[in-house]
Structure formats: C-alpha cells, structure tokens
Amino acid sequence: MKKTISTEPTPENIQHILHILAEVPAHLDRLRQGMDEQTLREPLAPDERSFHQILAHLIHCEARTFETITLALLTHEPVLFPIHPERDFGKLFPFEHQPFSDLLAYFKLRRAVLLPVLSGLNEKKWARVVQQAGKQRKESVYWQARVLALHEWEHVEEITKKLGSAPSVLNR
Helix, strand or coil: CCCCCCCCCCHHHHHHHHHHHHHHHHHHHHHHCCCCHHHHCCECCCCCCEHHHHHHHHHHHHHHHHHHHHHHHHCCCCEECCCCHHHHHHHHCCHHHCCHHHHHHHHHHHHHHHHHHHHCCCHHHHCCEEEECCCCCEEEHHHHHHHHHHHHHHHHHHHHHHHCCCCCCCCC
C-alpha cells in the first residue's frame, strides 16, 4: 500500500489520521454485514487470515499502540520492552475464541476511548516520544498514531478487495 500520510505532524496530517482512525470501525462493521460467524472465520483466500483473525490482529496492534501512546503522554521518554502485539498479546489474549460481534464491539469501545485523547492533544503532546528497548530511534505519539491508522486502513482495503468495495479515505 502506498503510504499517503506524511511523517510531518501538521494539523492537516493529524486530522487525516484521526479521520482514518474514526472510520475504520464503521468500515469493518459494514464489510461484515450479512456474514455469519462461520463465514467470518473462514480464510479470505487460501493460506490467508479470516476476517475474524484480522480483527483479532487489529485489536492486538491497537492495544500495543494504545499502551505506547499512554506511556508517552504520562511519562518522560519511556523505554518500551519488546512485546509483540500478536506473538505476545495474542498468546495472553487469544481473541480467536471470542465471537466476532464481541470483538467488533470491543474494538469500537477501544476506539471510542482513544479518539478523544488523541483529538485533545496539542502540538507538544503529539511530539512526545517513546523508545524501543535496544533501539536508538525515538518515536512520537504522532508516529505511533500514523502507523496505526495506515496499518488498520491497509487491512480494511485488504478485506474490501476480497469481499467487495468501500470508499478510500486515504486518497481524498
């Protein structure tokens, strides 16, 4: 996927990120319309994840990003331990056993909690940083939110391509 949001934290780019993050839950909800639980658990194509597995993956990634953003906003340049969203969170929280509708409701709730926090940040707070243990580079709240938005939208487009069509919010 072509990344169309600049790494520059301008007000326009921040609004674009917030727009994508706000739209993803509704797009997932629309894409799953008319699909029963069994269909949601079937691979979208041979040797690929199911819609259900993709949603679990998105929740794991969002949880790690939420934690990262929270630490950046509450502490000074925290160092993050190398916890992988899927390999580590996925083992601790095996969402594949939950019904899709419960996962989607959980995803929507998490987003409803995250968006007001991000929407209320000033320029200084968007620039707050975290550092991965063992790495030199520091990543800002803006960077984390941008990566999350692009990653989630990439999966929305993946599901859309396999199931049908939806408007793109990236190329506005």
